Amino acid sequence: MSGHATFEPKNPALKWFESRLPLVGLIHSSFIAYPTPRNLNYWWTFGGILSLMLACQILSGVVLVMHYTPHVTLAFDSVEHIMRDVSYGWLLRYIHANGASMFFIAVYIHMFRGLYYGSYKAPREVLWILGCIIYLLMMATAFMGYVLPWGQMSFWGATVITNLFSAFPVVGPTIVEWLWGGFAVDNPTLNRFFSLHYLLPFMIAGVVVLHIWALHVVGQNNPTGVDPKTPKDTVAFTPYATIKDAFGMVCFLIFFAWFLFYIPNYLGHADNYIPANPLVTPAHIVPEWYYLPFYAMLRAVPSKLGGVLTMFSAIIVLFFVPWLDTSKVRSGVYRPLFKQFFWIWVLVCIGLGWLGSKPAEGGYIIAGRILTIWYFAHFLIILPLLGLFEKPKAVPASITEAVLGKKGGAPASVGVSAPQTKG
Amino acid sequence: MNKLMSSLSIFSSSRASLRRGLIGAAVTGAVLAGGMAPALAAEGAPKPHRESWSFAGPFGKFDQAQLQRGFQVFKEVCASCHSAHLLAFRNLAQPGGPHFSEEQAKVVAEGYQVQDGPNDAGDMFDRPARLSDRWPSPFPNEQAARASNGGAYPPDFSTLAKARTYEVGFPGFLIDIFTQYQEQGPDYIHALLNGYVDPPEGFTVPEGAFYNAFFPGHAIKMPQPISADQVTYTDGTPQTVDQYSRDVTAFMMWVAEPHLEARKRLGFQVMIFLIVFAGLLYFTKKKVWKAVHDH
Numbered sequence: 001m002s003g004h005a006t007f008e009p010k011n012p013a014l015k016w017f018e019s020r021l022p023l024v025g026l027i028h029s030s031f032i033a034y035p036t037p038r039n040l041n042y043w044w045t046f047g048g049i050l051s052l053m054l055a056c057q058i059l060s061g062v063v064l065v066m067h068y069t070p071h072v073t074l075a076f077d078s079v080e081h082i083m084r085d086v087s088y089g090w091l092l093r094y095i096h097a098n099g100a101s102m103f104f105i106a107v108y109i110h111m112f113r114g115l116y117y118g119s120y121k122a123p124r125e126v127l128w129i130l131g132c133i134i135y136l137l138m139m140a141t142a143f144m145g146y147v148l149p150w151g152q153m154s155f156w157g158a159t160v161i162t163n164l165f166s167a168f169p170v171v172g173p174t175i176v177e178w179l180w181g182g183f184a185v186d187n188p189t190l191n192r193f194f195s196l197h198y199l200l201p202f203m204i205a206g207v208v209v210l211h212i213w214a215l216h217v218v219g220q221n222n223p224t225g226v227d228p229k230t231p232k233d234t235v236a237f238t239p240y241a242t243i244k245d246a247f248g249m250v251c252f253l254i255f256f257a258w259f260l261f262y263i264p265n266y267l268g269h270a271d272n273y274i275p276a277n278p279l280v281t282p283a284h285i286v287p288e289w290y291y292l293p294f295y296a297m298l299r300a301v302p303s304k305l306g307g308v309l310t311m312f313s314a315i316i317v318l319f320f321v322p323w324l325d326t327s328k329v330r331s332g333v334y335r336p337l338f339k340q341f342f343w344i345w346v347l348v349c350i351g352l353g354w355l356g357s358k359p360a361e362g363g364y365i366i367a368g369r370i371l372t373i374w375y376f377a378h379f380l381i382i383l384p385l386l387g388l389f390e391k392p393k394a395v396p397a398s399i400t401e402a403v404l405g406k407k408g409g410a411p412a413s414v415g416v417s418a419p420q421t422k423g
Numbered sequence: 424m425n426k427l428m429s430s431l432s433i434f435s436s437s438r439a440s441l442r443r444g445l446i447g448a449a450v451t452g453a454v455l456a457g458g459m460a461p462a463l464a465a466e467g468a469p470k471p472h473r474e475s476w477s478f479a480g481p482f483g484k485f486d487q488a489q490l491q492r493g494f495q496v497f498k499e500v501c502a503s504c505h506s507a508h509l510l511a512f513r514n515l516a517q518p519g520g521p522h523f524s525e526e527q528a529k530v531v532a533e534g535y536q537v538q539d540g541p542n543d544a545g546d547m548f549d550r551p552a553r554l555s556d557r558w559p560s561p562f563p564n565e566q567a568a569r570a571s572n573g574g575a576y577p578p579d580f581s582t583l584a585k586a587r588t589y590e591v592g593f594p595g596f597l598i599d600i601f602t603q604y605q606e607q608g609p610d611y612i613h614a615l616l617n618g619y620v621d622p623p624e625g626f627t628v629p630e631g632a633f634y635n636a637f638f639p640g641h642a643i644k645m646p647q648p649i650s651a652d653q654v655t656y657t658d659g660t661p662q663t664v665d666q667y668s669r670d671v672t673a674f675m676m677w678v679a680e681p682h683l684e685a686r687k688r689l690g691f692q693v694m695i696f697l698i699v700f701a702g703l704l705y706f707t708k709k710k711v712w713k714a715v716h717d718h
Contacts, residue, residue, distance in 0.1 A: 083680075083682070240715065246704050247704040247705055247708050250700050254701060257693050260690070261686055261687060262481055262690055263604075265585060266605065270586050270588035270607065271586065273679070354593070
C-alpha cells in the first residue's frame with residue numbers, strides 16, 4: 001500500500017500552515033494519494049453516494065427550517081406554505097422528502113454489498129459496527145422527520161411507533177410519556193422530534209467521520225476479499241476512484257431526479273396530505289417503505305413485547321455478523337453456497353418489505369412468520385454453519401492476478417485456473 | 424381535561440384494536456393455512472378508471488381553459504360546502520394555473536367579504552377581499568360545517584387531489600414508476616363524481632347517506648353534487664356531469680400542486696444536464712482507467 005506520493009507543499013505560506021496543522025496533508029493522504037484496490041466495482045461507489053446524500057439532506061433541511069413552524073396548529077400549513085409560496089420551496093421539500101428515500105436505497109445497497117463481499121470481517125469489525133450505528137441513527141432521524149409535516153400518517157405513525165415502547169414491563173409507560181412529553185402525541189412530541197431531527201444528522205456526520213477514519217486505517221475491502229499486497233494491486237484515489245465515484249454519483253442523481261421531478265409523491269403516502277386528526281384513524285397505518293421489513297416482523301409475532309423485541313433484534317443481530325460468519329474466506333465470490341443463501345436472504349428482506357405494506361391478516365401473517373424466522377436463521381444458523389461445512393473455491397493469490405486473469409491474455413499471470421466468478 | 428381523556432381513550436382503543444387484529448388474524452390465518460385471497464378480498468372497491476389528464480407525464484401541462492372552467496364549477500357548486508383555505512385570490516392570476524388576468528382575479532376577490540381588523544376603534548370589520556386574501560371558507564369552523572352537512576365534514580380542497588388514492592397492487596405499482604403514473608387522486612375523484620349509481624341488490628344505504636360505487640364502504644354523505652347543465656359554460660364545452668367532473672378535478676389538482684408545470688419543466692432541464700454530464704464522466708473515466716486496465 002506504499003509507493004504513492006505524499007504531500008510536500010512548495011508554497012511558503014502553505015508550508016508554514018502545514019507545519020502547524022497538517023490539514024491539507026490529511027486531505028491529500030485521504031482523498032488523493034490514498035491507495036484503493038484496483039478492482040473495485042460500481043457497488044463500491046455507494047459510500048460516496050451516501051456522503052453526497054447526507055450533505056444534500058443537511059443542506060436542504062437547513063433551508064426548510066427557515067420556513068417551517070413546529071407547532072401542531074401551524075406545521076401542516078407551513079409545509080404547504082413552503083410548497084406554494086417559498087421560491088423553489090416545492091423543490092426543496094421534494095428534495096428533502098425523496099432524498100430521505102434515496103439515502104435509504106443507497107444505504108441498503110451499501111449494506112448488501114458489505115454483506116456479500118464480507119466487508120465486515122477482520123480487521124473491519126469496528127468499521128462495520130460504526131456503519132450499523134449510522135443506520136440506526138438514520139432510522140431515528142427519518143422517523144422523526146416524517147412526523148414533522150403533521151399529516152395523518154405523521155401523527156398515527158408516531159402514535160404507533162412510540163406506543164411500542166409501552167410493551168416493556170415496568171418502565172414502558174414511563175418511557176412512552178417521556179417520549180410524548182405528556183399523555184398523548186401532541187405539541188410537546190412534535191417539538192422534541194423537531195429538535196432531535198435537527199440534531200441527529202450532525203451526529204450521523206460525526207459517526208461518518210469515524211467510519212471513514214476506520215476505513216482508512218484498515219483499507220478498503222475489494223471484490224476478491226484479498227488484501228492488496230504490492231503497489232500494483234492498488235491505484236491512487238485521485239484520479240481513479242474520484243472519477244469512478246463521480247460517474248456513479250451522477251447516475252444515482254439521474255435516478256433521484258426521476259422521482260424528484262416526475263413522481264415526487266410516489267414514495268410517500270397520500271394520507272399525509274390530510275392534516276393530523278387525533279379523532280380519525282386511517283384505515284391502514286403504514287410506515288415509510290424503508291421500515292416495512294421491520295414492521296412486518298413486528299406484526300408477525302403474536303405478543304406485543306415479543307414483536308418489539310424481534311424488530312429491534314433484527315437490527316442488533318447485524319452488529320454481531322463479524323463473529324457469526326465463521327468462514328475463513330472473505331468474499332462471497334468464492335463461496336458457492338453462501339452466494340445462494342445470500343440472494344435468498346435478499347429476497348426474504350424484500351418479501352418482508354412487501355408484507356409490511358399489507359394489512360396484518362390471514363396469509364400475510366403466516367408468510368411474515370416464515371420470512372421472519374428465515375431472516376434470523378440466516379444469521380444465527382446458516383452463517384455459522386456455512387463457514388464450517390462449505391468448501392470454498394480457490395482464492396486468487398493477489399488482486400492483480402484476479403484482474404489480469406479475468407482478461408485471459410496476460411502472460412505474466414500464473415493464476416489462469418483461478419475462479420473467474422464475476423462479482 | 425375532556426380533550427385529554429378522549430385522546431387517551433383513542434390511543435388505548437387503537438392499541439386494543441391492534442392487538443385484537445393480530446389475534447384475529449392469527450386465528451384466521453391458522454384456519455386458512457396461508458391463503459392470500461381473503462386478505463385481498465377485504466379491500467373489494469372497484470378501481471377507478473385511469474383517465475387521460477393533460478397534466479400527466481413528463482411534459483404534462485395544465486389546460487388553462489379547463490382550469491378556468493374547473494374554477495367556475497368550484498366557485499358555483501363545490502365552494503358552497505368545501506373550503507380551500509390555502510388558495511389565495513392572487514394564485515388565480517399566476518402562470519401555470521388558470522392564469523386569469525390580475526383584473527379578473529381582483530373582480531373575483533371583490534365578490535367576497537372577509538373579516539379584517541381590529542381597526543383604530545378596536546373593532547373587527549368586513550371588507551371586500553383583496554388579491555392577497557385566501558379563499559373564504561363557507562363555514563366558520565368544523566362543527567358548523569358538520570351541523571350543516573348531516574354530521575359529515577366536507578374536506579378542504581387545498582391538498583385533496585393528492586390526499587386521495589387507491590391500491591394499485593403488484594406488479595402495477597412497479598410499472599407506475601416507469602410510466603410516471605401519479606394521478607391516483609384525480610382518477611379517484613373523477614370516478615367518485617361519476618360513481619352515483621343505484622345500489623346493488625341487498626345493499627341498504629344508511630339514513631342520510633348516498634350510494635357511491637367508488638367511495639370506501641359505498642355510503643357517502645355527500646349527495647350527488649352536480650347534474651348536467653347546472654353550470655353554464657360560455658365556451659361551448661358540453662355541460663355534462665363527466666365534463667364538469669374532469670374540469671373540476673383538474674382544477675383541484677392545480678390547487679393541490681400549483682407548481683406542477685414548473686416542476687416538470689425544470690425536471691426536463693435537469694435530466695438533460697445530468698445525462699450529458701454522466702456521458703462526459705463515463706468517457707473521462709474510461710480514458711483515465713485505460714492505463715490501469717492493460718497492466
